[in-house]
Amino acid sequence: VAKERIVITVRECALGDAVLRDDAVERVFFHVSFGDSDAVEETLRYGGFAMHKRDGKFDVAYQRRLLLDEIGHHRQRASLQSKARSTSKDAELLIRVSLCCERETRGLEASFDELGFASFDLFAIVDNQSDEEGFEMALHSPKGLSGRREEAAVVTIDIDALAALRALMAKEKESDKDLLAPARKRKAVKEATSVVRTPASGATPSGAKTPTA
Incomplete structure (x- = not known):
């Protein structure tokens, strides 16, 4: 179902002056990845959209074109869900958006560089109860x-199907509770038995190991 897919959309892109002035930049595209604060390494989409120069300039019309990155197919979605489940909610699940470029080279293969990047915490977006998703x-x-960080681009990010992701994470939490419930129940029974037996006989509880789920 389409609405159950998590879709990250770069709705608008305004390239910075530093990129527009760089004659060596012939083509720019986005690279989206996710991970924790130490390793943002899982690729979601690489080179899915590109802006090319025409007559040495980027066409202004390109800067308002829709750029889509979907987390919702096969291993990409499974990998993100697995990461969301295994990452502590006190930590971060970062989505990193990078603007990359293909530089013109003489007689060699084209080289790719990262012109600019930024990350946002998907958990923070999910926890935000506002309907505003952009x-x-x-x-x-x-x-x-120059010793300073220049603005390579300003992008507008839209995230669709946040409700589906919230539902998924809530379902995972409920599943965790269900798995822990039998163990908690057995522990409570064991503690109750210990309280009853110890005063009566003066013996210590058997200490038999509680089976694990």
Whole structure:
């Protein structure tokens, strides 16, 4: 069902002056990945959309074109769900959006560089109960020779199917509770038995191991 897919959309993209002025940049595209704060390494979509120069300039019309990245197919969705389940909710699940470029080279294969990037915490978005599912994000370049980080692009990010992701995470929490319930019940029974037996005989509880689920 389409609405159950989690769709990240780069709805608008305004390239920064540093990118527009760089004659070596012939083509730009987005790379989206996810992971925790230490390793954002799982690729969602790579090079799914590209903007090419025409007569040495980027067409302004390109900057308002829809750029789609869907987390909802096969291993991509399964990998994200697995990461969401295995990551502590006190930690972060980062979605990293990178603006990359293909640079013109002389007689060699084209090279690809990261012009700018930014990350957002998907858990924070999920926990936000607001119906507003879009936000603006600036992609900043790493510090260059100038010693400062320049704005490579400003993008508007839309996230669809957050309700589906919230439902999925709530379902996982309920499943965890169901798995823990029998163990808690057995523990309660064991403690109750210990309280009853110890005063009567003065013996210590048997200490038999409680079977695990």
